[in-house]
Amino acid sequence: MNRLAKETSPYLLQHAHNPVDWYPWGEEALQKAKAEDKPILVSIGYAACHWCHVMERESFEDEGTARIMNELFINIKIDREERPDLDHIYMDAVQAMTGSGGWPLNVFLTPDKLPFYGGTYFPPVKAFNRPSWKEVLLALSQAFNERREDLETQAENMRDHLTQASRFGEKPIDLQLVPKEELFTKEQCNTIFSNMMQQGDKEWGGFGHAPKFPGTFIIQYLLRYHHSFNEPQALQQALLSLDKMIQGGIYDQLGGGFARYSTDAKWLAPHFEKMLYDNALLVDVMSEAYSLTRNELYARTIADTLGFVTREMTDAGGGFYSALDADSEGVEGKFYTWSREEIEAVLGPDAALFCTFYDVTEEGNWEETNILWITKRAAVFAAENGITEEALEKSLAVSREKLMAVRAKRVRPGLDDKIILGWNALMIHACCRAYAAVGVEQYREMAINAMNFCLNNLQQIDKQSFFHTFKAGVAKYPAFLDDYAWLVRALIALQEVTGDAGWLEKARGLTEYVITNFSDEGGIYFYYTEAGQTDVIVRKKEVYDGATPSGNAVMASNLIYLSIVYDKKHWSERGVAMLAGQSQMAVRYSTSFGVWAGLLLQLVNGTKEIAVVGNDYKSRMQDTNRHYIPFKVLVGSTTDIPGIPLLEQRERPGETLVYVCEDYHCIKPVNYIEEIINLK
Structure with a gap:
């Protein structure tokens, strides 16, 4: 040992x-x-x-x-x-x-x-x-x-x-010399769209060649681009990518949840590890897709994915575990794959229909075994097999339940049960977005419980700084930029779905901590590690999106959001300056700078500032959440709140009013968001 x-x-x-x-x-x-x-x-x-x-x-x-x-x-x-x-x-x-x-x-x-x-x-x-x-x-x-x-x-x-490599940003663009309207343009957004579409697989969805990763930031940009400029090709490619993943072997057809990536272009054969962050990011973008399309496929997939997270990746205290291994008993994918003989033994006369639908064969569709995946939409399959879609769905649901019971007795893949602050923040944000879109109370409870877990177990004694990871009662390692950026974003999302301004106050305090302890010498970007950390040979600045969103890109977005809430113009200027330094990269390398691209699209479109004031403000906020308004700031209260300009001098006794503003200039308030739903 x-x-x-x-x-x-x-x-x-x-x-x-x-x-x-x-x-x-x-x-x-x-x-x-x-x-x-x-x-x-x-x-x-x-x-x-x-x-x-x-x-x-x-x-x-x-x-x-x-x-x-x-x-x-x-x-x-x-x-x-x-x-x-x-x-x-x-x-x-x-x-x-x-x-x-x-x-x-x-x-x-x-x-x-x-x-x-x-x-x-x-x-x-x-x-x-x-x-x-x-x-x-x-x-x-x-x-x-x-x-x-x-x-x-x-x-x-x-x-x-x-x-x-981390010296960029030391001489920022002088924003006084170049108007924002010239820095960020619709033409740039169009070019980003074009570049993403050139990478898009028009048959199987996704972007680039095998191995294929989910590409959630690209899908999100395409959804928002379509919503902004009514471009059907963007919507088509985004939804094709989601649909093919949901039908593929990358998605666990029995238990819900997505594997890390697909080794082939058709999404059939994944490396079977399931990571918390992938599932968070996919729930996030599926929530947007559902809000935009109301397609029940996305609501069902959100439910099954968050069901998997609850069942297999949630600590008793409410925090989320990190990952499930690809291997069990030393064999990759053994827990998830099936022989036709096994399925026939479990399902009996229902096996033939199930195996045909999920492409299960005697010889196997992958390495002499079978990965469950869907090759035809249910409506097409039902028509070809002379049954109703309802009867098909009912039969498949019963069969899946039987197979899940058998699978539960197998040797399970290894569980990485450490709790990482930033990954938890990504899942908290996803749960908030899922609640906003679908309205299932359990999703909001998951978010609140996980946030309280993080605040109680990963916050350091000084109550400002955080630890990065928690396991077996021990929190360790100072949190990194990503942890803080994603946590601030999650706190913002929690306020939008709870109406509790206390979450915004925590977001503001953490943002001030990040500015003090992570800022670079130019006062524009943020280092990955906190000032004073001595065991690294360099302090890096990360700006591109990998499997998870760039901490700098998310902080730029956070600064712009919170600058509107608290009227902190210098925070907005810093966020804009950060984007200005990366906008050319976002245009040129769109698939690696998807979060920056989305922020650029937001600044071109403008941000709707929505304030809800009155006794029923929480239900009216949720009414607002159900609509697809991707570029918004949403705050609410029963009464005026000094220090939050959107909530000052808004109260009218006996009424709950919805104010829609831009740059604090508001149109006439309404009682319900449905009265002005043509928001971009």
């Missing part, structure tokens, strides 16, 4: 019994490297990572390989979800060295933590045009001993490169 046995991360605990003398990242390991003058091997992964498990079985559990690692290196294991700051730095370094990246990420450092070599998966014997892991270890140890000066120079140059 090595030093990881005392950790709480499920990923680190998976390696606690390796013969490798693993250390967690910390002073003990870093000082030992200096004292013994040895290179550091940092291996980064996460609990649901398939290839991480493969490399562990092949190399880290092998006594001979471990002997080499222990003799020649100080070996550190990092859970990328616990320390995304270190993962970002060393991933950027490996991508700069090799042109590619991924997990497991294996990077070699000098005793001063500077990277000089790295890669991803290495096989135990030479294969796939890759050297064996033992060859890599021996060659790098020899190079460190014989060409030390060259390696250190190379490592210092890499640190300088990483530092330089």
Whole structure:
């Protein structure tokens, strides 16, 4: 048993019994490297990572390989979800060295933590045009001993490169010289739309080629672009992408919830891990799709996905777990796949219809087994098989329930039950959006319970700063920019669905904390790590959207929203300046800057400022929420609230009034939002 046995991360605990003398990242390991003058091997992964498990079985559990690692290196294991700051730095370094990246990420450092070599998966014997892991270890140890000066120079140059990559924004655009109307234009929005459509798969939905990721930020932009400019192609591509994912194997047809991504263009075969953030982002965008179309498919999928989250990824205290593994019993997807024989044994005479609908065959539709997926819409299938759609749906529902009962007895995939602040904030926001769209009270309760969990368990004693992660009663690691940005956004969303202005006050306080502790030297963008953190070799600034939204993009949006609520013009100016520095990138690389693109679209369209005042303000706020008004600020109260301009001097005794404003100029108030629903 090595030093990881005392950790709480499920990923680190998976390696606690390796013969490798693993250390967690910390002073003990870093000082030992200096004292013994040895290179550091940092291996980064996460609990649901398939290839991480493969490399562990092949190399880290092998006594001979471990002997080499222990003799020649100080070996550190990092859970990328616990320390995304270190993962970002060393991933950027490996991508700069090799042109590619991924997990497991294996990077070699000098005793001063500077990277000089790295890669991803290495096989135990030479294969796939890759050297064996033992060859890599021996060659790098020899190079460190014989060409030390060259390696250190190379490592210092890499640190300088990483530092330089975060120097943008130090000379911001002078917003006094360029009017906002010229900075952000409809033509830019049109170009973004065109660029996204060029990437769109017009047959199977989604964007780009296999492997295929959900692309929720792109889908959201297309929904909002259609709503803004009445462009049917945008709507068609957005809904096609959602529909094909919902029909695909990437979606758990029995239990609800989405896997990480599809390995093929048709969404059939995922890597089966289920991440909290993917499901949050998909619920978020499906809620918008439902608000826009009222298609019950999206309401059902939201219900089943949040049902899965409640059933399998929610702590007793209300917080949300991080992920479910792809593997069970050492086999990827074993928990989710079926042979036709198994299904026939469970369903009997109903099996034929079920198997035809879900493409289950004797030989299997994937690696000699079957992933359940839908190849034809229910209405088409029912017509072809001479039954009513209602009868089909009823039969399938009964069959799914029977199979779920059998599946529940299988060996379950591993659960990563640590609770990450930022990912919880994404799911809280999604629950708020789902409640706003569909009106199911349970969704709002999920959001409130999870937020209270985070405030009670991850907030530090000073009651301003937060921890990043919580597990087994222990909160650890200072929260990062993403955690705070997404938390502020979730607090804003909670106010919109509860009418409780206290959530906005918390959002304002956290925003002030972020400005004080994360701002860059130019006072425009935000660093990923808090000021004063000493164990990183550079402070990075992240602006592009990966699997999750850019913390800087979300903070820009937060600043603009809260500037309207509290009349803080300088916050709005900062948000606009942040966007101005990224707008060209958003136009040119639209699929990697989707959140920035959405903010640009908002500034071109304008933001509706909606205030509801009177005794029935909560129900009127929910009436407003049910309409698709993507670019809005929504606040409410029974009476005037000083300090919130939209809620000042609005009260009329005996009435509940809805005020719709822009730049604080309001049209005549109405009793119900339906009286003025032609809002963009």
